Amino acid sequence: MNDERPAATLLKSSNIGIVGVGLIGGSIAAALKKRGFNGRIIGIGRNSVRLQDAQTAGLVDEFTTDLTDAAAKCDLIIFCTPVDRIAYGVITAAAKSSPGTLITDAGSVKGSICRELDGRLPGGVTFIGSHPLAGSEKNGFEHADADLFVGRTCVVTPDIATPPEQLERLTRFWETLGMIVVSMTAEDHDAALARTSHLPHVVAAALAATLSPENDELAATGFADTTRIASGDPELWTAILLANADAVSNSLSEYTQQLDEFRAAIVNRDADVLKNLLEEAKRKRDDLD
Amino acid sequence: MNDERPAATLLKSSNIGIVGVGLIGGSIAAALKKRGFNGRIIGIGRNSVRLQDAQTAGLVDEFTTDLTDAAAKCDLIIFCTPVDRIAYGVITAAAKSSPGTLITDAGSVKGSICRELDGRLPGGVTFIGSHPLAGSEKNGFEHADADLFVGRTCVVTPDIATPPEQLERLTRFWETLGMIVVSMTAEDHDAALARTSHLPHVVAAALAATLSPENDELAATGFADTTRIASGDPELWTAILLANADAVSNSLSEYTQQLDEFRAAIVNRDADVLKNLLEEAKRKRDDLD
Numbered sequence: 402m403n404d405e406r407p408a409a410t411l412l413k414s415s416n417i418g419i420v421g422v423g424l425i426g427g428s429i430a431a432a433l434k435k436r437g438f439n440g441r442i443i444g445i446g447r448n449s450v451r452l453q454d455a456q457t458a459g460l461v462d463e464f465t466t467d468l469t470d471a472a473a474k475c476d477l478i479i480f481c482t483p484v485d486r487i488a489y490g491v492i493t494a495a496a497k498s499s500p501g502t503l504i505t506d507a508g509s510v511k512g513s514i515c516r517e518l519d520g521r522l523p524g525g526v527t528f529i530g531s532h533p534l535a536g537s538e539k540n541g542f543e544h545a546d547a548d549l550f551v552g553r554t555c556v557v558t559p560d561i562a563t564p565p566e567q568l569e570r571l572t573r574f575w576e577t578l579g580m581i582v583v584s585m586t587a588e589d590h591d592a593a594l595a596r597t598s599h600l601p602h603v604v605a606a607a608l609a610a611t612l613s614p615e616n617d618e619l620a621a622t623g624f625a626d627t628t629r630i631a632s633g634d635p636e637l638w639t640a641i642l643l644a645n646a647d648a649v650s651n652s653l654s655e656y657t658q659q660l661d662e663f664r665a666a667i668v669n670r671d672a673d674v675l676k677n678l679l680e681e682a683k684r685k686r687d688d689l690d
Numbered sequence: 691m692n693d694e695r696p697a698a699t700l701l702k703s704s705n706i707g708i709v710g711v712g713l714i715g716g717s718i719a720a721a722l723k724k725r726g727f728n729g730r731i732i733g734i735g736r737n738s739v740r741l742q743d744a745q746t747a748g749l750v751d752e753f754t755t756d757l758t759d760a761a762a763k764c765d766l767i768i769f770c771t772p773v774d775r776i777a778y779g780v781i782t783a784a785a786k787s788s789p790g791t792l793i794t795d796a797g798s799v800k801g802s803i804c805r806e807l808d809g810r811l812p813g814g815v816t817f818i819g820s821h822p823l824a825g826s827e828k829n830g831f832e833h834a835d836a837d838l839f840v841g842r843t844c845v846v847t848p849d850i851a852t853p854p855e856q857l858e859r860l861t862r863f864w865e866t867l868g869m870i871v872v873s874m875t876a877e878d879h880d881a882a883l884a885r886t887s888h889l890p891h892v893v894a895a896a897l898a899a900t901l902s903p904e905n906d907e908l909a910a911t912g913f914a915d916t917t918r919i920a921s922g923d924p925e926l927w928t929a930i931l932l933a934n935a936d937a938v939s940n941s942l943s944e945y946t947q948q949l950d951e952f953r954a955a956i957v958n959r960d961a962d963v964l965k966n967l968l969e970e971a972k973r974k975r976d977d978l979d
Contacts, residue, residue, distance in 0.1 A: 534910040554907055583907065596900060597909040601916040603956075606971035607948040608893050611885060611941070617978055618843055618872065620886040621823040623919040624978070627890040630912040631975040635968035639961050646956050652900070653953050657946070659896040664942050667892075667935050672928050679924035682895035686920040689898075689906055689913070 412577060413570050414503075415440035418475035420468065420490055422446055422455045425507045425533070426481035427542030428549040430460040432578045435547035445471045455542050472497040477574070479531075480506035485640040488517035491528055500525025503567050505574075507533055509594060510644040511558045511587035527567040530558040530587055532594070533580060540634055551579035556594075558587040595648035600656055602638055603649065606631040701866060702859050703792075704729035707764035709757065709779055711735055711744045714796045714822070715770035716831030717838040719749040721867045724836035734760045744831050761786040766863070768820075769795035774929040777806035780817055789814025792856050794863075796822050798883060799933040800847045800876035816856040819847040819876055821883070822869060829923055840868035845883075847876040884937035889945055891927055892938065895920040 417433065419426045422444040430442050444452050444461030445468055452464035465471045472478060472494035480487045487506045491514075495504060504526065508514060511530040518528050535553040555575040559568045572582045585593075609631035612620065642649055666675035706722065708715045711733040719731050733741050733750030734757055741753035754760045761767060761783035769776045776795045780803075784793060793815065797803060800819040807817050824842040844864040848857045861871045874882075898920035901909065931938050955964035 534908065536910070553910070556908070593905050593908045596902075597905050597913050600900070601897060601913050603949070603952050604893060604897050605912075605916050606968055607945060607952050608890060609971040609975040610948045610967065611889070611945055612974040612978065613885075614977070616882050616886050619823065619845070619882045620978060621825075621842070623894075624886050624890050626915050626918045627894050628971075628975050628978070629915045631968075631971045633968075633972070635965050635972055638968050639965040642956050642964060643959055643961060646959060650953065650957050653949070653956070656896060656900055657949065659899045660892070660942070660946065663892050663896050664939065667931050667942070668939050670932055670935060672932055675931060676924050676928040678899065679895055679920075679927050682898040682917075682920045683922070683924055685901040686898040686917050688903070689901065689909060689917070 412438065412440075412477065412574055414477040414574075416443060416475045416477075417441070418443045418445055418471050418478040418494075419461065419481060420445040420478065420494070421481035421483075422452060422461060422464075422542050423481060424540055424542065424544050425536060425549075426479070427455060427458075427460050427545030428535075428547065429479060429481065429507075429578065430455075430542075431545045431547035432550060434459070436577055443471050443475060451542075458542065458545075460542055460545060468494055469497045472502075473499070476502050477570075478502065478504045480504070480508070482506075482508075483637050483640045484508040484510045484514065484644045488514045491518055492521055495522045495526045495528070498523070498526045502526050503570055504528045505531045505557075505571055507531060508644075509598060509641045510591055511556075512591045513644045515558060515560065515587040527564055529563055529568060529571050530590075531571065531575065532556045532558075532590060533575065533578075534598075535580075548579065550575070553580055555580040555582050556590050557582055557584050558590050559584060560586070591645050591648050592651075595645055595652040596655075599642055599645055599649045600652040602630055602633065603642065603653060604656065605629070606638075701727065701729075701766070701863055703766040703863075705732060705764045705766075706730070707732045707734055707760050707767040707783075708750065708770060709734040709760075709767065709783070710770035710772075711741060711750060711753075711831050712770060713829055713831065713833050714825060714838075715768070716744060716747075716749050716834030717824075717836065718768060718770065718796075718867065719744075719831075720834045720836035721839060723748070725866055732760050732764060740831075747831065747834075749831055749834060757783055758786045761791075762788070765791050766859075767791065767793045769793070769797070771795075771797075772926050772929045773797040773799045773803065773933045777803045780807055781810055784811045784815045784817070787812070787815045791815050792859055793817045794820045794846075794860055796820060797933075798887060798930045799880055800845075801880045802933045804847060804849065804876040816853055818852055818857060818860050819879075820860065820864065821845045821847075821879060822864065822867075823887075824869075837868065839864070842869055844869040844871050845879050846871055846873050847879055848873060849875070880934050880937050881940075884934055884941040885944075888931055888934055888938045889941040891919055891922065892931065892942060893945065894918070895927075
């Protein structure tokens with residue numbers, strides 16, 4: 402970013418509402434503060450004790466448990482709630498929002514949310530889906546990190562009705578936090594994330610499920626790495642996997658086919674085929690780094 | 691270790707042969723040097739240029755490409771070669787070994803090696819399988835680490851004919867390198883490792899194989915962690931998986947059943963079942979740390 406204007410001007414926002422001040426919401430707040438955002442950050446949630454703690458930690462300037470009350474004050478609102486609560490929250494907030502307000506989210510699934518919102522927002526209020534690809538298996542604003550987003554990809558999912566200036570504003574928002582913004586349809590996002598994020602979660606969880614206490618001491622770092630994401634929050638992941646059930650199911654079928662090829666090579670003691678499969682896997686994995 | 695005797699005395703070895711001076715062999719050499727072993731370490735391999743480099747790096751005191759020549763000099767020999775070359779090497783070395791010589795290995799599979807050696811060693815020469823659960827997806831003695839083994843588990847697989855004093859000697863050897871030694875049958879080892887190491891490798895490789903270049907930018911840290919071990923050497927892993935093919939195939943069947951339970955819950959949109967599966971997986975994974 403070579404643009405030296407203060408973040409408030411740059412973001413065209415003076416009051417930013419963050420709904421759900423957990424790891425992601427808290428990290429967005431911390432990132433805005435660190436980058437000199439000089440408007441107000443309003444924390445919105447269901448637990449006033451937690452919100453008070455987030456204010457004490459310096460992440461939010463004020464907080465409320467009343468979403469409609471906050472919505473009337475904010476010109477930019479970011480939903481960082483579990484994916485199954487985003488659409489309802491956006492509809493509730495948008496009803497009280499002023500024209501020109503931009504609403505976005507940070508959910509891992511986009512299609513179901515965008516479909517649910519289609520045609521249900523008042524004129525002048527814009528929702529554009531976002532998915533910042535950053536996170537951790539940790540939860541809670543205590544783990545908030547002002548640089549969580551730096552260098553990571555953020556997908557935004559405008560549709561044909563999205564005002565270009567709001568898309569530009571949203572893009573600039575995530576770029577200010579250090580992200581590389583990629584735009585695609587909600588459906589393309591969900592198909593891709595089914596493969597790159599939701600499938601790995603199921604693969605890791607199913608592997609973790611095979612553990613038995615008597616084998617724990619023989620599970621070395623390879624097992625630990627391969628199952629790390631299985632420590633993610635079961636409730637959040639239930640919502641994500643079900644919100645993208647069709648695409649996840651498809652990616653599981655593709656994965657099972659791959660697994661069957663490996664299994665056949667092993668059962669048939671076919672060293673050439675097995676080595677080719679392992680080489681191809683290694684090549685793709687090495688390309689990722 | 692509170693025993694302050696020099697490592698040479700402690701290990702009852704004055705000439706230790708390391709066959710295959712790669713990551714593991716090199717790390718054993720480095721660990722012995724760091725812990726004051728004052729006998730000679732003889733590097734044995736097929737590539738004299740690489741062995742010369744390992745000597746220059748200070749890992750081995752001398753080297754040879756002639757296994758039988760080296761075997762005649764060593765009272766302890768450790769095979770750190772790929773699993774499909776261990777048994778043949780042990781038979782070759784043992785034929786020239788003096789009575790009292792202890793031979794072991796560092797292979798990830800034990801049953802096939804022990805079966806192949808059964809009854810084929812000269813009297814007075816003992817082979818006991820070892821599997822130090824330490825390593826990395828890196829290869830080569832350049833990555834050797836004198837503390838690679840510290841705090842890690844080493845499985846040793848004696849059988850009914852194993853002389854107790856040689857088992858004691860082998861146990862002491864790995865303990866000197868900082869390892870926690872566990873003794874079990876070769877079959878129990880292979881069944882456990884199929885689940886904790888060989889299965890995760892196949893799971894990770896099959897997942898890496900689903901990557902396509904257009905999705906790479908959307909693969910976040912979760913995907914990278916879950917597939918990290920797929921970068922392991924395809925040739926080494928082909929040998930490991932085929933040497934333990936039956937147990938790996940069984941563990942793949944168990945895994946596929948787990949995966950099917952997740953898939954069914956997703957396809958049926960059964961939030962309760964899916965959440966239970968994810969909770970159970972998380973509990974087992976969290977217990978690992």
